[in-house]
Amino acid sequence: MLKKDGLIKKNIKKEATYRINFCREETKKAIPKLVKKLPEGVVLDEERIESLTSVFPLQYLSMFEQLSKYKK
Numbered sequence: 001m002l003k004k005d006g007l008i009k010k011n012i013k014k015e016a017t018y019r020i021n022f023c024r025e026e027t028k029k030a031i032p033k034l035v036k037k038l039p040e041g042v043v044l045d046e047e048r049i050e051s052l053t054s055v056f057p058l059q060y061l062s063m064f065e066q067l068s069k070y071k072k
Contacts, residue, residue: 006068013061020057028053 008016020027031049038044 007065008061016061017057020060024053027056031056 028049031052032044035044035052042048
């Protein structure tokens with residue numbers, strides 16, 4: 001799954017992103033519960049929730065890459 005540099009292989013990342021997006025509606029519901037602190041003046045409106053939902057799969061996979069680098 002991971003390359004020697006600790007990054008997820010491109011084809012696996014693409015497939016995982018595709019599959020994570022099957023849960024898009026549930027992710028959208030979870031975003032307000034996951035995001036606890038926002039900078040002053042930033043509102044978690046529908047547009048921001050939609051944006052965070054879109055980037056969630058890549059952030060999620062990035063977390064695994066970071067963990068892999070941390071363990072080394």
